[in-house]
Amino acid sequence: MRRVIIVLLVVIVLFFAVFQKVSVTVLNAGDNSPVSYAKVATGSGLYIADRNGNTSFFHSIFQDGITVSRLGFKMGTLKVPISIVLSRDTVKLKQADFAEIQKDLNTMLNSAYSYEYNYVLYSSDNGKTQTQKINSAFYKGNFEFSYDSDFTNAHYKVMYKDKQFYTFDNGNWKELTGEEKDKFVNENIVFMPLADLISSIFPGSKPDSVACNFDSITFKWPNMCMEITLSPDGFISKLTFESNAEGQNIKVDLKVSNVNKKVKIPDE
DSSP states (O other), X not given: OHHHHHHHHHHHHHHHHXXXXXXXXXXXXXXXOBBTTOEEEETTEEEEOOTTSEEEEEEETTSOOEEEEOTTBOOEEEOOOOOSSOEEEEEXXXXXXXXXXXXXXXXXXXXXXXXXXXXXXXXXXXXXXXXXXXXXXXETXXXXXXXXXXXXXXXXXXXXXTTEEEEEETTEEEEEOHHHHHHHHHHSOOOOOHHHHHHHHSXXXXXXXXXEEBTEEEEEETTEEEEEEEOTTSSEEEEEEEEEETTEEEEEEEEEEOTTSOOOOTTO
């Protein structure tokens, strides 16, 4: 028993001789506000800062420096000094420019192997409001996609699973084959990847301003505003867009969930 205790003590001593507890706070270099949900990558793993930009972990004294990243900011690095006590460090990230944010956002969206999203567009013109709604679930190449539009009067639900197309008709899934499938696919939008959908929402011009605050990124153009909100895992969870120009009001609400988790396509 005594030998076991001695061995255990030796292991504990060796662990703390090689690893040290590190506490990191991630701040916005522009105003020293917290950067929520930043990814802190070390040789031992990946850690996500909380809403206030804080995270802590054990770090080996033999490992290289730490990298810190978050959508909306340029990547930062941290070299942890050797310490026998808790090391408290701060990383200040510089805000990225619009082109860098778009590039990083596109990379993020295209890296997801699964997600669900709910999209609604409202357009009001001369007192008349029309809507377009899309609900979609995507999982490793399979998807379910529903489309309802007042603009085109198109209303349908389609599924692609195991290389087969189906439409939802009278409460049941009906397989599409041959000319019927080709006709439906050619005449309708059967799926819109999240990356393409978000790209279509962005105006074509560069915004007048970009501001990162906690878990959100806000873009402003003349008569237009867009806000992206991040989830605790650092992925986009919500996007809102509003435009008011020449008497036409446009509003977009997009919600994203279950990113890189198992998503149930019917019968999955």
